[in-house]
Amino acid sequence: MGPMDLNSSHVSPVLTDSVPVNKSRLGIHSSLLTYSQQDSSSPHSAAPAPAGKLPRTGSRKSAAGSIDDVRFNGWLDAMKASSPPRKKLLKGSMINALLPSNIEYDNEDYHILTVDYPSALECFEKIVERAKNNKVAVFLDYDGTLSPIVDDPDCAFMSEPMRETVRSVARCFPTAIISGRSRDQVYDLVKLTELYYAGSHGMDIIGPFRHNMSNKLPNCVNSTDHQGNQITLFQPATQFLPIIDEVFRTLVEITKDISGAKVENHKFCVSVHYRNVQENNWTIIGQRVHDILKKFPGLRSTHGRKVLEVRPVIDWNKGKAVEFLMESLDLNDNDDVLPIYIGDDKTDEDAFKILRESNRGCGILVSSVKKESNASYSLRDPNEVMEFLQLLVRWKEREETNHFNKQIKVKV
């Protein structure tokens, strides 16, 4: 895999937003649409209610007469369940060197998780046994996987040892990071040219050049990056850019009176953070996002770790991004290759599911507490992710040395 310079300020600017407009609705190939697109051209902004009160737009009954309140339709429960409770993160006695400010884990909770999702460290040999001819492809989530979860999303830095580990992994195996952040932002945090990046939950991918990809998928263009490497750019939601911009501005406006709320524009999706919002205001933030989305029928919301993610309603997710990258890496028809996906979030479940359903590959959930997952194994935290990745590198080196020694013996 040739090194690539993926920061779009270095990649030809033509690449970023130049995907040809397809004639289907919203320019999205109809095979990617999962819903009946309504007119989303004139969204109105909802007047924010003062913090502490529900906005008027958040009526409890919708026109259809169903309860339309985040407290009753499951949003609030999902918002509450979206990250381990803070007190749990703070108890125990083991200080994890990689994590900031003495964040510690409860061993008993992790032990319960390993009943269903055994430790990938303990099962390492079993996992790599499935990689014939030592072929592996590595897919990594960023937040909570390569960097610890911190209060300020702008400070979710990766440690230097982790960066060096990911660099070594990318030198041994095709490696990609698939993040909910924008591609540029995750590149700026990772700063490695040896791997591939998919931002906006896989809706913005730069993969290796493969000449027939644009025939297989619309919204896929072949080009060259700043360093002259041929690449494939895939952005299946380009036509949503104006709506995403509009919803971003609206969300900033309607959350500005909620202390601690933070809205991030990730180009093809928007994150509304409530980690630093007082819990008694979560209903308000959830209700406002919920109400706004009624005015943007082309968008939907998913829950991440103390974050609501607003994104286009297209049939594309991190799982599809894994399939796309496997295809562009020319690994899809190669049963020898073991794809390994490591992630901590609900959005990573789409990738775990793809691997589970295809009966191929290995999903590893990063969690210190019990969760339902489509993954097969678990790692407790980014520290263990680093340990696992280092084992992979050492295994590859060992296997190559063995192979080399065998060849020498045969020649002698």
Ligand SMILES: O=P(O)(O)OC[C@H]1O[C@H](O[C@H]2O[C@H](CO)[C@@H](O)[C@H](O)[C@H]2O)[C@H](O)[C@@H](O)[C@@H]1O
């Ligand atoms: O797919 P990912 O790479 O895991 O990105 C998912 C979201 O990650 C970031 O938010 C999360 O991490 C923050 C920093 O640790 C934390 O403060 C926040 O509560 C988490 O939800 C990122 O800021 C989001 O935009 C991503 O969607």
